[in-house]
Structures are given as structure tokens and as C-alpha cells.
Amino acid sequence: xxxxxxxxxxxxxxxxxxxxxxxxxxxxxxxxxxxxxxxxxxxxxxxxxxxxxxxxxxxxxxxxxxxxxxxxxxxxxxxxxxxxxxxxxxxxxxxxxxxxxxxxxxxxxxxxxxxxxxxxxxxxxxxxxxxxxxxxxxxxxxxxxxxxxxxxxxxxxxxxxxxxxxxxxxxxxxxxxxxxxxxxxxxxxxxxxxxxxxxxxxxxxxxxxxxxxxxxxxxxxxxxxxxxxxxxxxxxxxxxxxxxxxxxxxxxxxxxxxxxxxxxxxxxxxxxxxxxxxxxxxxxxxxxxxxxxxxxxxxxxxxxxxxxxxxxxxxxxxxxxxxxxxxxxxxxxxxxxxxxxxxxxxxxxxxxxxxxxxxxxxxxxxxxxxxxxxxxxxxxxxxxxxxxxxxxxxxxxxxxxxxxxxxxxxxxxxxxxxxxxxxxxxxxxxxxxxxxxxxxxxxxxxxxxxxxxxxxxxxxxxxxxxxxxxxxxxxxxxxxxxxxxxxxxxxxxxxxxxxxxxxxxxxxxxxxxxxxxxxxxxxxxxxxxxxxxxxxxxxxxxxxxxxxxxxxxxxxxxxxxxxxxxxxxxxxxxxxxxxxxxxxxxxxxxxxxxxxxxxxxxxxxxxxxxxxxxxxxxxxxxxxxxxxxxxxxxxxxxxxxxxxxxxxxxxxxxxxxxxxxxxxxxxxxxxxxxxxxxxxxx
Numbered sequence: 224x225x226x227x228x229x230x231x232x233x234x235x236x237x238x239x240x241x242x243x244x245x246x247x248x249x250x251x252x253x254x255x256x257x258x259x260x261x262x263x264x265x266x267x268x269x270x271x272x273x274x275x276x277x278x279x280x281x282x283x284x285x286x287x288x289x290x291x292x293x294x295x296x297x298x299x300x301x302x303x304x305x306x307x308x309x310x311x312x313x314x315x316x317x318x319x320x321x322x323x324x325x326x327x328x329x330x331x332x333x334x335x336x337x338x339x340x341x342x343x344x345x346x347x348x349x350x351x352x353x354x355x356x357x358x359x360x361x362x363x364x365x366x367x368x369x370x371x372x373x374x375x376x377x378x379x380x381x382x383x384x385x386x387x388x389x390x391x392x393x394x395x396x397x398x399x400x401x402x403x404x405x406x407x408x409x410x411x412x413x414x415x416x417x418x419x420x421x422x423x424x425x426x427x428x429x430x431x432x433x434x435x436x437x438x439x440x441x442x443x444x445x446x447x448x449x450x451x452x453x454x455x456x457x458x459x460x461x462x463x464x465x466x467x468x469x470x471x472x473x474x475x476x477x478x479x480x481x482x483x484x485x486x487x488x489x490x491x492x493x494x495x496x497x498x499x500x501x502x503x504x505x506x507x508x509x510x511x512x513x514x515x516x517x518x519x520x521x522x523x524x525x526x527x528x529x530x531x532x533x534x535x536x537x538x539x540x541x542x543x544x545x546x547x548x549x550x551x552x553x554x555x556x557x558x559x560x561x562x563x564x565x566x567x568x569x570x571x572x573x574x575x576x577x578x579x580x581x582x583x584x585x586x587x588x589x590x591x592x593x594x595x596x597x598x599x600x601x602x603x604x605x606x607x608x609x610x611x612x613x614x615x616x617x618x619x620x621x622x623x624x625x626x627x628x629x630x631x632x633x634x635x636x637x638x639x640x641x642x643x644x645x646x647x648x649x650x651x652x653x654x655x656x657x658x659x660x661x662x663x664x665x666x667x668x669x670x671x672x673x674x675x676x677x678x679x680x681x682x683x684x685x686x687x688x689x690x691x692x693x694x695x696x697x698x699x700x701x702x703x704x705x706x707x708x709x710x711x712x713x714x715x716x717x718x719x720x721x722x723x724x725x726x727x728x729x730x731x732x733x734x735x736x737x738x739x740x741x742x743x744x745x746x747x748x749x750x751x752x753x754x755x756x757x758x759x760x761x762x763x764x765x766x767x768x769x770x771x772x773x774x775x776x777x778x779x780x781x782x783x784x785x786x787x788x789x790x791x792x793x794x795x796x797x798x799x800x801x802x803x804x805x806x807x808x809x810x811x812x813x814x815x816x817x818x819x820x821x822x823x824x825x826x827x828x829x830x831x832x833x834x835x836x837x838x839x840x841x842x843x844x845x846x847x848x849x850x851x852x853x854x855x856x857x858x859x860x861x862x863x864x865x866x867x868x869x870x871x872x873x874x875x876x877x878x879x880x881x882x883x884x885x886x887x888x889x890x891x892x893x894x895x896x897x898x899x900x901x902x903x904x905x
């Protein structure tokens with residue numbers, strides 16, 4: 224490992240091994256960057272989007288030549304390490320298995336690809352490593368990664384003792400402060416002037432990271448400057464305020480053995496002009512904005528949600544005056560969100576063909592971002608393109624997810640903008656995050672449409688008209704997710720009996736939905752034959768035992784006798800119904816607790832007989848109506864009863880909607896709700 228880093232001139236290396244049968248890549252060896260920097264990648268899924276995982280999957284070298292390239296192809300990596308570096312990832316492909324891979328980093332230079340010498344060294348290294356790994360596995364002792372990655376320290380420089388002493392004397396005579404850090408960020412030396420400037424003795428700082436040892440140095444800019452220097456191998460700088468009116472400038476100069484730091488006091492009036500990180504870095508604030516946007520996008524469910532987040536956050540956080548978000552449908556670009564433009568101007572571009580000579584079509588078809596720092600640059604390439612107001616700079620960014628370009632993002636600025644490499648990489652990462660959220664949202668919208676269609680197809684299209692009875696029903700899907708629920712309700716009008724049923728099959732998937740359809744059909748068949756509620760539940764319970772689905776079902780069956788104004792009820796672990804008497808008094812009916820369907824095939828289900836006078840309202844519901852996370856369900860059921868008691872009952876449809884609204888107000892994230900209201904006439 225040390226040899227391949229030395230011979231290729233790499234600044235850092237990360238070696239991964241895959242234990243036999245494991246779905247994880249383990250970081251085994253690390254060199255050139257600290258363990259803290261590498262921490263997010265100590266373990267990586269084989270199917271994760273990382274350069275090493277991709278090199279193993281594709282069995283070839285993966286090469287990234289710049290910060291912008293990293294951000295475009297691996298947005299999560301570009302988000303965490305937004306610095307300029309080149310990277311090569313090569314797999315260990317053996318005769319027995321693909322054992323792992325190696326990632327090497329270099330400071331960005333002029334070469335667009337590794338040199339032939341670097342490729343030869345890397346190829347030979349992988350070949351020898353594979354021979355070693357294959358041989359160990361064949362002998363029954365595969366080489367396994369350590370529990371924690373082993374760190375290869377930088378090669379020591381064998382300086383002449385006399386020169387070392389002279390160098391030490393030289394630094395001690397300097398009026399400016401200076402210190403040295405190793406690549407892990409720990410202090411190895413500080414001169415007397417540096418000790419006076421930072422206000423701490425050398426002994427207390429030795430072996431510690433300055434931003435961890437000195438409270439006033441613990442701002443994000445301090446560690447960000449170190450991270451930028453050690454990864455990019457370029458000078459970095461930041462200022463920090465030790466005391467009011469005493470700002471200090473820290474200038475970092477890295478190489479492969481460590482970092483030299485120059486410390487000077489700067490006048491207060493110029494301290495605010497010092498960059499917290501090097502000019503080539505996006506700065507901590509840009510990362511915070513990007514992280515915040517990523518968190519917001521992770522919560523955006525629909526395409527509309529994504530477009531809202533993009534429009535509301537990018538303009539204030541990242542500085543453009545205009546934004547347009549487009550997606551591709553059947554060979555045309557459709558605008559799904561915009562900000563900073565008039566509707567009249569935007570409408571001219573909605574539905575644009577991908578064959579058009581326009582920058583949005585270009586980035587869509589090529590997948591490459593395009594930046595125009597000035598209006599003259601833009602006009603040179605697209606002389607006929609319209610200009611909105613006095614816009615003077617543009618970024619056209621492809622939205623690429625799962626190797627497909629699904630749309631584009633247009634950012635425009637009133638002032639000319641140089642679009643330095645760090646900003647281009649930041650915007651490219653931004654577009655990649657939006658693309659992933661948009662791709663997920665489009666899939667959600669499609670699945671939600673299918674799920675809603677299937678769900679409604681399994682429920683009654685309409686309740687039957689029964690003389691002497693009012694009825695209303697509602698079904699409200701969960702406030703999160705697109706999976707199909709197992710909640711159902713039914714009202715059966717047969718010559719032999721009038722039966723109402725409500726139930727909830729365990730789970731939120733197509734299996735639960737299919738079983739729900741079977742349970743509802745069985746209830747319907749037995750109820751039409753005039754079977755009593757307890758017997759209906761016992762027969763369906765045995766049916767579920769025969770089906771052996773391993774899914775449990777709660778169910779409540781009510782048989783109505785309108786002539787005698789009575790009802791017969793049986794429950795299988797279902798929430799107790801509510802009964803609102805004609806005078807408004809409301810009670811939670813106390814039914815004998817019974818097992819859920821599908822647990823014991825020999826279980827019996829008791830039938831309870833209650834009066835159901837004309838004008839009374841019987842409320843049947845699934846647990847989504849009363850479940851509130853962190854609250855006892857008995858308390859929420861009693862609260863629902865109190866709400867029902869004080870609610871005017873004129874129209875059952877309006878009452879059903881009112882009860883659903885009450886549930887949604889009580890719990891922001893509720894489960895599916897099925898609700899069936901029954902009221903006999905005088």
C-alpha cells in the first residue's frame with residue numbers, strides 16, 4: 224500500500240476488503256487523510272454509489288478528474304468532501320471473487336487521466352494483491368479486514384541532526400507564530416511566538432488537534448481549513464477571534480508529511496475580509512445550506528413537494544435571482560416550478576422539444592452542465608435565446624438520477640459570475656440531490672395513483688340504500704407512504720339480514736390488500752346467508768388458518784334488527800365502537816375482548832346484543848381514527864367520544880368528515896382510517 228502510493232505520487236489511499244459472504248466493504252488500510260475524514264466511508268454497502276463499489280461492479284478503473292466530476296457523479300461524496308482532488312478506484316478481481324478495491328487521491332493537476340506509468344503501477348499492485356487474497360482464501364484463511372482501519376503514517380524525513388537543531392533555533396527566533404500538524408491534524412510542534420499568540424503552553428497542545436484543545440478555535444472554519452488543506456494539498460487560511468479585538472490569521476501549507484501553519488495577528492478592521500477557508504472551497508455556510516436542502520428534499524414526497532422546496536430554498540440560500548425546474552415527459556421539457564420569472568415569460572418554454580437549439584435541451588440530451596459567466600458568453604452560444612430582464616449569468620444543470628437525465632435546473636443571476644470550480648461543484652451536487660429527490664417523487668406519484676386505484680377497487684363503490692337506515696363511510700389513507708393498507712368496511716343488505724362490518728388486516732402492502740379483499744368477500748358471503756356475527760368471525764378465523772398467511776386481522780361485525788331497534792355485535796380484537804344516543808350522550812361500547820383473527824383456529828367469538836334506538840348513531844372505525852403516538856389509545860378513544868357528544872348530528876356525511884378532520888388534527892402522522900356511521904330512522 225505504501226509502495227503504490229509512493230510510486231503513483233498519490234496523496235492519500237483507502238483500501239477496502241469484502242469479507243466472504245458479507246454485503247459490506249470494510250476500510251482496511253488508510254493513508255494520507257485522517258480517520259475522522261474517512262469516518263463516513265469506514266463501512267460501505269456493496270450496492271452503494273461509491274467509486275470503489277462501482278469499480279468492483281464494473282470490474283474496471285473508475286477515474287474522477289476534478290471536484291466538479293466528483294460532485295456530478297457522486298453527489299454524496301461531493302457534499303462531504305467539497306474540495307478539488309482527483310481520484311482513481313480500482314477493483315481486486317480474483318479468480319475466486321471480487322475481494323475489494325483501492326481508492327487513490329491526487330491533488331488536481333493538468334492531466335485529465337492517470338499517466339501510463341500510474342496505470343501500470345496500479346494494475347501491477349492490484350494483480351499482486353489479488354494473488355495474495357486468492358492464495359489466502361484457497362488455504363482456508365482469507366485475509367479479513369481489521370475491526371478498525373489501520374493507518375499508514377507518512378514516511379519520515381531523515382533530516383541531519385545539525386540541520387534539525389538549526390531549523391528549531393530559526394523558528395524560535397521568528398516574531399511570527401508557527402506550528403506543525405500531522406495529517407491527522409494533531410499538533411507536533413509550536414514555537415514561542417505561537418504559544419504567546421494562542422495563549423496556551425506547548426505541553427497542553429502537543430498531540431492534540433488545536434480546534435479541540437482551544438475552545439475559541441472550535442468554530443467550523445478552523446476544522447474546515449484543515450480538511451481543505453489535507454485533502455486538496457493546497458494552502459488554506461482562516462481567521463479566528465481569540466479575544467475581542469484580537470483576531471488571528473492561520474495560514475496552512477500542506478504536503479505529504481504534514482501541515483505547516485503560520486500564525487499572525489491581523490488588524491481588526493481587516494479581519495472580516497479574511498477568507499475562512501481557501502478561495503477554492505465553497506465554505507462552511509454553503510455546505511450548511513446544501514445539507515439543509517438535502518434534509519428538506521428527503522422529506523419531500525411528491526413532485527409538487529420537491530418543486531416547492533427547490534423554489535423556496537435555493538434562491539435565498541444560494542444567491543440566484545431566477546430559477547426554473549424542468550422535467551422530461553415524452554421527449555419534451557415541462558416546467559414544474561419556477562421563481563424570479565413572470566408566468567408570461569416562462570409559458571413560452573413549457574413543452575419545449577428536446578431537439579430544440581436551447582441550453583435546457585442541450586444539458587438534457589448531453590447530461591453535461593453548462594455555465595455562462597456573462598451575457599456575452601451566453602449570447603455567443605445562443606444568439607437567438609431571449610434574455611429575461613438584465614440577467615447576466617446562467618447555470619444550466621442536468622438532473623441526473625440512476626444514470627438517466629430526467630430534467631434540468633436553470634439558475635440565473637443579475638450580476639456576472641465567474642463560477643469558480645468550487646461553486647460549479649457545489650451547484651452540480653445541488654442538482655444531483657434535486658434529481659434524486661425528483662426521481663423518487665415521480666415514482667411515488669405513480670405508485671400512489673396505482674395504490675389508490677387498487678385500494679378503492681377493493682372497497683365498496685357506494686353504500687346500499689336501505690329503507691329505515693342512514694349510513695355514511697370514509698376511507699382516508701395514511702399521511703405517509705404509498706403502500707396499500709388492509710382497512711375495509713362494508714354494509715350488506717340481504718333478504719335475511721342487514722349487516723355492517725369493519726376490519727383491519729395487519730400490514731401495508733399488496734399481500735395485506737389481497738387478504739383484505741378475501742376477508743371482506745367472506746364476511747359478505749356469510750352475512751348474506753343470515754349468519755350471526757360471532758359465527759361469521761369464527762368461520763373467517765378458520766379460513767385464515769387454512770390460508771396460513773401469518774397476518775392477523777381485527778374485525779367487528781354488526782347485525783341490525785331495525786324492526787326491534789336492536790343490534791348484535793361481535794368483535795375480533797377490533798377497537799370498540801361508539802354509540803351516540805338520540806339525546807347526545809355518547810359511550811364507548813364495552814364488548815367482551817376476543818382474539819384477533821388468524822391466531823387460534825379454534826377460537827370462539829361471543830355475540831353481544833344492544834339496543835339501537837331510532838336517531839342513535841353507531842360509529843365503527845379502524846385504529847387510525849384514535850391512534851396518537853405516545854398517547855394511550857383508551858384516552859384518545861374517550862376524547863373522540865367527547866368530541867362526538869358535542870358535535871351536531873344533522874348529516875352523516877358531514878359528521879364522518881368532521882371525525883376524520885378531528886383525527887388528522889390529533890395526529891399529524893396517522894394510520895389508514897376506515898369509518899362507517901349507521902343511524903336508524905324512527
